[in-house]
Amino acid sequence: MKSEAETANSTGNSVGNEQEFINTVTALSLRQIERKKKIYDQEKEEHLQQVRNVHVYDEIFIYDTQDPIFDLKNEQKEAVGFDKDFIADNAKATSCYICTLSIKKEKICNFCALRSCRDCCYSKRAYPKQELLGGDVEPAKGRICKVCDRKFQM
Ligand SMILES: [Zn+2]
Numbered sequence: 001m002k003s004e005a006e007t008a009n010s011t012g013n014s015v016g017n018e019q020e021f022i023n024t025v026t027a028l029s030l031r032q033i034e035r036k037k038k039i040y041d042q043e044k045e046e047h048l049q050q051v052r053n054v055h056v057y058d059e060i061f062i063y064d065t066q067d068p069i070f071d072l073k074n075e076q077k078e079a080v081g082f083d084k085d086f087i088a089d090n091a092k093a094t095s096c097y098i099c100t101l102s103i104k105k106e107k108i109c110n111f112c113a114l115r116s117c118r119d120c121c122y123s124k125r126a127y128p129k130q131e132l133l134g135g136d137v138e139p140a141k142g143r144i145c146k147v148c149d150r151k152f153q154m
Pocket residue numbers: 096097098099100101116117118119120
């Protein structure tokens with residue numbers, strides 16, 4: 001017959017082995033998690049370098065180097081790269097999404113295709129990826145809102 005101490009010991013051993021097994025598995029998965037986290041952090045860092053904020057008045061807009069406005073050959077007909085609700089709101093909004101003042105005369109940006117007030121969309125800019133004809137032919141320009149214009153200046 002085993003003594004109490006021996007029983008405790010053998011139980012302890014079996015628990016110990018199990019614990020060892022759990023420790024090994026946990027260490028393995030922790031290492032995998034660490035590795036994944038490292039990859040994730042690198043990707044996040046790379047993405048953060050692409051994405052920055054654009055401040056116009058008190059509003060904050062996303063600046064992304066992959067923004068479709070940088071690839072335009074000609075006028076953008078419909079808003080892309082925005083939240084669907086935001087686009088729907090913009091189409092019927094009575095106030096400008098940039099300066100927030102009421103839209104008296106609306107303008108539609110030829111780059112992002114969003115509506116704004118006239119004061120927020122008075123500049124013109126050449127479409128960046130258009131084929132230039134050369135000679136005396138001027139590059140085609142589109143109406144550009146303050147937010148898009150700022151993105152080109154960044
Ligand atoms: Zn405005």
